[in-house]
Amino acid sequence: MKAFFDKIKQNEFYKMWFKDALPYITGAILLSVFQIVTFATTKNPWGVSGVFANWGAWLYQLIGGSVDNWYYFSSPGAQATLEAGIINHGPTWRNIGIIFGALFATLAASGFKIKKLKSYKQVIAASLGGLLMGYGARIAFGCNIGALFSGISSMSLSGWVFAAFMFVGAIVGSKLLVKYFM
Amino acid sequence: MSKEVVLDCFGEACPVPLVKAEKALEKLEINDILIVQIDHSCAMKNVPEWARKQGHNVEIEEIDDGEWEVIIEKVK
Numbered sequence: 001m002k003a004f005f006d007k008i009k010q011n012e013f014y015k016m017w018f019k020d021a022l023p024y025i026t027g028a029i030l031l032s033v034f035q036i037v038t039f040a041t042t043k044n045p046w047g048v049s050g051v052f053a054n055w056g057a058w059l060y061q062l063i064g065g066s067v068d069n070w071y072y073f074s075s076p077g078a079q080a081t082l083e084a085g086i087i088n089h090g091p092t093w094r095n096i097g098i099i100f101g102a103l104f105a106t107l108a109a110s111g112f113k114i115k116k117l118k119s120y121k122q123v124i125a126a127s128l129g130g131l132l133m134g135y136g137a138r139i140a141f142g143c144n145i146g147a148l149f150s151g152i153s154s155m156s157l158s159g160w161v162f163a164a165f166m167f168v169g170a171i172v173g174s175k176l177l178v179k180y181f182m
Numbered sequence: 183m184s185k186e187v188v189l190d191c192f193g194e195a196c197p198v199p200l201v202k203a204e205k206a207l208e209k210l211e212i213n214d215i216l217i218v219q220i221d222h223s224c225a226m227k228n229v230p231e232w233a234r235k236q237g238h239n240v241e242i243e244e245i246d247d248g249e250w251e252v253i254i255e256k257v258k
Contacts, residue, residue: 021227106223106248113221113248118193178201 018108035153042090045154047146048098049137051091058086072138125181129173136169184213192221192249199225200232203254207238210256218252219245226250 008014022030035046057067061082067073073082086092106112117123137143140162142151148166151159189206191199203218210216218229226242229252233240239255 021223111223111248113246115193115221122193174197177198182198182201 018105019110031149032153035150038094039150039154044091045146045150046094047091047142047150048095049134049143050141050146051089051095052134053138054081054089054092055086057082121181125177184211184215186215186217188217188219190219191225192219194220194225195222196224196228200228203229203252204232207233207254207256212256212258214256216254216256218254219249220252221249223248226252 009019038044038046053072057070057073060067067082068079073079081089103112133143137147140147142148142162144162144166147162148159151162153159187206187210189202191202194202199218199220199222203216206218207216220226220229230240230242233252233254236258238257241253243251243253245251
């Protein structure tokens with residue numbers, strides 16, 4: 001068995017497809033092709049972070065809360081999605097697919113590792129960063145996928161505006177990171 | 183006499199390993215060696231890329247599953 005895996009490790013196609021990272025250009029082409037497939041088959045552009053808002057709403061409903069009067073979920077479309085439930089929510093399955101796909105990729109490259117926390121600062125930085133990204137993505141009606149990638153690829157000006165301000169945010173964020181969390 | 187410095191970046195996410203490596207290399211003399219320990223795969227792309235662009239000699243060693251050492255020899 002070990003000999004078999006040792007042999008695979010030396011295989012050039014294993015290295016090319018699983019072990020080594022794909023070149024940026026290959027990744028870009030694959031993402032473009034798959035987002036076109038997504039758009040064509042589901043009639044909706046690819047998005048990631050909006051799903052998390054729905055997960056939050058379903059979780060809240062699970063513990064007895066109601067989001068019926070929340071502005072964010074007030075449209076008939078949003079209400080219909082919530083009523084149909086998580087099982088019938090395509091984007092949920094796509095996000096789960098992304099998570100398991102990423103897990104498979106690291107396992108196949110034998111690069112999987114559970115990382116240790118280095119300091120409590122990392123916990124604060126990660127929580128703060130997550131909150132800001134999540135909140136920002138919702139008030140912008142999209143993240144770097146839904147607003148940026150899908151926006152630009154649909155020839156929407158809003159995608160470019162989002163890109164410009166995302167760069168501004170990244171610069172400010174990096175400065176803060178270096179100043180307070182390093 | 184050239185020296186060898188180990189920079190522990192285990193558990194650090196992008197862009198921290200790159201920023202730390204830049205700062206650490208600045209302090210070194212020519213021919214010194216900087217070993218950056220990384221367990222974040224995206225840093226595995228940007229740290230060697232940056233060092234090679236600067237013209238330094240770079241070698242990558244996989245020391246364990248999901249753990250790498252980027253060995254940078256400062257040449258200028």
